[in-house]
Amino acid sequence: MTETSKHEWDIPATDDSPHEGGFRADLAITTERGGPSYGAMIEQVRAFMGKVRYASPTPELADEVIEDLRKLNAKLDTMLVDEWTSPSGTRIDLPSRGNITLPPYVITTGGPDGVEAEVTFGDFHLGGNGVTHGGHVAVAFDDLGGMASALKTGGVARTAYLTVNYRSLTPLNKPLTIRTWVDVQDDRKLYVKGTLHDGDRLCADLDSLFIKLKPGQP
Numbered sequence: 001m002t003e004t005s006k007h008e009w010d011i012p013a014t015d016d017s018p019h020e021g022g023f024r025a026d027l028a029i030t031t032e033r034g035g036p037s038y039g040a041m042i043e044q045v046r047a048f049m050g051k052v053r054y055a056s057p058t059p060e061l062a063d064e065v066i067e068d069l070r071k072l073n074a075k076l077d078t079m080l081v082d083e084w085t086s087p088s089g090t091r092i093d094l095p096s097r098g099n100i101t102l103p104p105y106v107i108t109t110g111g112p113d114g115v116e117a118e119v120t121f122g123d124f125h126l127g128g129n130g131v132t133h134g135g136h137v138a139v140a141f142d143d144l145g146g147m148a149s150a151l152k153t154g155g156v157a158r159t160a161y162l163t164v165n166y167r168s169l170t171p172l173n174k175p176l177t178i179r180t181w182v183d184v185q186d187d188r189k190l191y192v193k194g195t196l197h198d199g200d201r202l203c204a205d206l207d208s209l210f211i212k213l214k215p216g217q218p
């Protein structure tokens with residue numbers, strides 16, 4: 001283990017597999033990793049997280065759930081791999097590339113002119129009073145702003161700043177339209193705009209700066 005790594009599966013870059021603009025040069029885009037049921041597994045975890053948000057268990061039921069979760073965590077302990085070979089984030093056939101940490105979205109169109117996706121915030125994303133937590137809206141904008149930058153430049157960018165204007169309430173459990181695009185490119189600086197709509201109603205918009213990473217920049 002390196003001094004900075006927290007886990008034994010945090011494998012540092014090597015000459016054979018160098019970091020290239022924040023990602024490994026040999027980053028695999030795949031529909032195979034994790035097998036055919038990986039997407040269904042992610043969906044079950046998402047459903048569980050949503051139920052936890054609303055659950056008020058008895059002490060007995062909480063103890064039962066803890067025991068079940070211990071068993072599940074022990075199962076997953078037998079199959080942990082490093083960041084660069086995990087299916088999460090690389091399964092382009094699944095919502096949000098199979099990344100459990102992102103709100104589930106499905107890309108409708110994507111290219112150098114921008115990205116359009118359908119995003120559905122679920123029970124897990126509840127902020128208060130039945131609507132979406134603003135932080136989860138920002139996560140969706142961040143990921144899709146990064147994707148718009150990547151599709152514009154053919155390289156990976158990191159967020160320098162991200163301003164989200166919350167214009168109206170964002171509903172849960174309803175497909176919404178999210179758009180991101182590079183408004184202005186100034187060398188490595190990518191000024192990315194975005195919108196989130198519920199039908200015709202603007203829920204939020206984005207004003208952000210992404211910086212294209214130099215080769216080898218972490």
Ligand SMILES: CCCCC/C=C\C/C=C\C/C=C\C/C=C\CCCC(=O)SCCNC(=O)CCNC(=O)[C@H](O)C(C)(C)COP(=O)(O)OP(=O)(O)OC[C@H]1O[C@@H](n2cnc3c(N)ncnc32)[C@H](O)[C@@H]1OP(=O)(O)O
Pocket residue numbers: 027029089090092097110142143144145146147150156157158159160161188189209211213214217
């Ligand atoms: C369909 C294909 C699907 C395939 C998918 C598979 C793989 C993935 C492929 C694509 C990706 C898809 C999705 C994207 C996924 C995720 C996106 C999320 C991104 C993040 O969530 S990432 C985490 C949060 N992010 C950070 O953790 C950044 C911490 N930070 C730094 O790492 C540095 O800070 C950095 C790199 C930002 C800049 O550092 P640096 O050294 O490279 O550059 P430098 O400082 O010289 O700035 C250059 C010029 O930008 C100006 N500038 C800089 N910062 C500014 C600011 N805040 N305000 C105004 N101007 C600013 C300077 O003033 C200068 O301007 P000038 O050149 O005019 O002087």
